[in-house]
Structures are given as structure tokens and as C-alpha cells.
Amino acid sequence: MNTKDMPSNQFAEVIAIDLAQGRLLELAEIYAIDALTDAERNEIDEFVSTGPAEQRASFDQRVRQTRETLVSAFALEEADPPASLLENILAQLPQVSRTPGAVAAESVAAVEAGPTDELSVRRERKAARGGLSTGRRWLIGAAAAAALIVGGIGVGANIITNQDPGHQILNAADVKTKTLDFPGGGSAKLAISGSKDGAVVTMNGVSAPPAGKVYQMWLLPKDGSAPISQGTMDAAALSKPATIKGVDDASAFAVTVEPDGGSAQPTLPPLAALPLSA
Numbered sequence: 001m002n003t004k005d006m007p008s009n010q011f012a013e014v015i016a017i018d019l020a021q022g023r024l025l026e027l028a029e030i031y032a033i034d035a036l037t038d039a040e041r042n043e044i045d046e047f048v049s050t051g052p053a054e055q056r057a058s059f060d061q062r063v064r065q066t067r068e069t070l071v072s073a074f075a076l077e078e079a080d081p082p083a084s085l086l087e088n089i090l091a092q093l094p095q096v097s098r099t100p101g102a103v104a105a106e107s108v109a110a111v112e113a114g115p116t117d118e119l120s121v122r123r124e125r126k127a128a129r130g131g132l133s134t135g136r137r138w139l140i141g142a143a144a145a146a147a148l149i150v151g152g153i154g155v156g157a158n159i160i161t162n163q164d165p166g167h168q169i170l171n172a173a174d175v176k177t178k179t180l181d182f183p184g185g186g187s188a189k190l191a192i193s194g195s196k197d198g199a200v201v202t203m204n205g206v207s208a209p210p211a212g213k214v215y216q217m218w219l220l221p222k223d224g225s226a227p228i229s230q231g232t233m234d235a236a237a238l239s240k241p242a243t244i245k246g247v248d249d250a251s252a253f254a255v256t257v258e259p260d261g262g263s264a265q266p267t268l269p270p271l272a273a274l275p276l277s278a
Contacts, residue, residue, distance in 0.1 A: 015040045019047050024055065025062055025167070032066035054177065054191045057202045057241045058170040064240065065164065166200050166243040169193045180253065180274040182206055190253060190274070198245045199253070208235035209257055216258040217242070218266050219250035220273075227254070232262040250276055 015036075018027060024047065030036060031044055048056050169175060172193035180188040186206035192199040201217065209215050215238075217230035230244040244253075254270040256263075 015043050019044070024048070024051075024059055028059055028062035029066050032063045053189060053202065054170050054175065054200075057191070057200060058167055061166050061200075061241050062164070165196070165198060165245070166241060169196045169198045169200050169243065172196050178274055178276070180255070180272050182255075182272050188255065188272070188274075192247055192276070194248055197248045198243060199247050201242045201244060201253075203233070203238045206238055208238065209233075212260050213257050214260055214262060215271070216256050216262050216266065217244060218254045218256065218270075219244065219246055220252040220254060221249055222251045223249075227266050229262065229264075232258065234260075247276060252276055 015027070018024075024044070027044060031041065036044070048059050170191055172195050174195050175191050175193045178190045178192060180190065182188070184207055187204050188206065189202045189204060190199045191202075206215075214232040214234050216232045218227040219230055220227050228246060228250075230246075231242060233242065247253075252273055252275050254266065254273040256266040256268070256270045258267055
């Protein structure tokens with residue numbers, strides 16, 4: 001169906017329309033904070049699982065970053081914010097049938113309960129309400145407000161913005177993909193953008209490094225100078241996309257096995273290497 005023929009709707013009111021109109025990444029925040037029905041969550045899961053790998057990586061990264069941002073915000077202890085902060089935030093949110101006092105009280109309750117407990121509470125309230133449109137928009141705003149109030153984090157109503165480097169790379173007009181196969185099975189997919197001078201690395205089916213070891217990523221400069229570390233990956237990090245920078249000046253991408261914590265220079269020979277030139 002042509003998206004032009006679809007009825008207009010408010011964001012997050014009809015998930016199928018949002019997906020068809022290319023709003024998947026905009027749905028990441030409400031997915032991350034569980035402001036969805038089971039049917040809507042399944043609808044997004046199916047859409048993501050059947051889409052391009054780059055799109056899946058970008059969506060998963062945005063969901064993860066949203067959750068990490070909220071967890072970090074709830075854990076921080078900062079000085080009291082200006083009295084006008086909450087009012088200023090609420091003034092920019094959609095109009096809802098809640099007073100600033102009610103929003104403030106629930107935001108404070110969210111901080112005290114902690115992010116995991118609060119998401120469970122929200123789910124119960126959501127089921128009791130029966131309707132999600134207004135409550136869901138308020139929940140997104142309240143989550144952003146809580147993060148701002150607790151930690152002073154520069155997060156807007158969408159929490160994670162399009163300024164994320166990984167998001168920019170995956171959505172760049174010149175993005176291209178290369179695959180690096182590992183000798184023991186599995187591969188690394190690189191989504192590379194010259195205009196953003198970076199790449200998003202996604203591991204697929206790569207076995208965990210040996211005990212006491214990590215995988216370390218490197219870029220090999222075209223001028224023959226020393227390899228530049230792009231970070232390490234332990235067993236837990238293998239499931240998360242990683243963003244690397246400086247690909248324009250690199251002739252190759254390589255992965256080595258290093259002691260826990262990484263090395264200043266790669267241990268040769270590399271486990272796997274991939275030329276970056278066209």
C-alpha cells in the first residue's frame with residue numbers, strides 16, 4: 001500500500017501506520033520503556049526481524065541507549081534543578097489531562113522505585129486504563145522529564161536524538177556494507193559511511209573470546225603508521241553494535257585476541273582482517 005493513501009494519525013496511535021511511514025526508529029523509545037500492548041510489541045518485533053540488518057542494528061542500538069540513559073539518570077545524585085525546569089519541559093510536551101503537580105509526583109515516584117520497578121508499574125497502569133494514546137504520550141514525556149530532573153542530562157522528549165553517531169552512519173546516503181568472516185565461525189558486518197567517516201560493527205554468531213581475553217578492533221592507517229585501537233569486546237559486548245571512527249584514513253579493519261582490558265598494539269597475526277578500499 002502506498003503510504004500516501006494511508007489515513008493520517010497521531011504518532012504512536014496506530015503502530016502499523018507508523019511502521020509503514022518509516023517511523024520505526026521514532027518508536028524505539030516507547031518500545032524501550034514498554035509503553036506498548038503485547039500485540040503492538042509483536043508487530044514491531046516482526047517488522048524489525050524481517051527488515052534489513054542495518055535497520056535492525058540501528059533500532060536495537062536506540063532501544064539499548066534509551067534504557068541505559070534512563071538507568072543512568074535514575075542512578076545519579078545531583079543538585080536540585082531550577083524550580084522552573086519541570087514547567088519548561090511540560091510546556092513542550094503534548095497537552096494531557098494531568099496537572100504539573102501530578103506529573104512531578106509520579107516522576108519522583110519513578111526515581112524512588114528505580115527503572116525496572118517503574119516499568120512494571122507503568123505496565124499495570126496501562127492495562128488498567130485500557131487506552132494508550134494519551135497515556136503513552138505522557139509516559140514518553142515523563143520519562144524524559146525524569147531523566148532531566150534527576151541528572152540534568154541533555155535529553156529531549158524523544159530521549160535519544162538523531163545526533164547519535166551510529167544512527168547517522170546507518171542512515172547516511174552513502175552507507176555500504178562489508179562482511180568479515182571469522183575462522184572459527186561467525187562474522188562481523190560493517191556498515192560503512194565515508195561521509196560520516198565511521199562504521200557500525202555488528203557481530204553475528206561469533207563465539208565468545210577465551211577466558212581472560214577480549215576481542216580488540218583496529219583500524220590500519222593508509223600511511224602505514226601504527227594501528228589505531230577501536231575498542232574491545234568481551235562476551236557480553238558481542239551482542240551490541242559498536243561504532244568506530246576514522247575509516248576514511250584506514251586501509252583495513254582487523255580484529256585480534258588480546259588480554260582482558262586490551263593492548264596498546266595488536267598481537268599478530270590478527271584473528272581476522274578486512275580491506276576497506278573499494
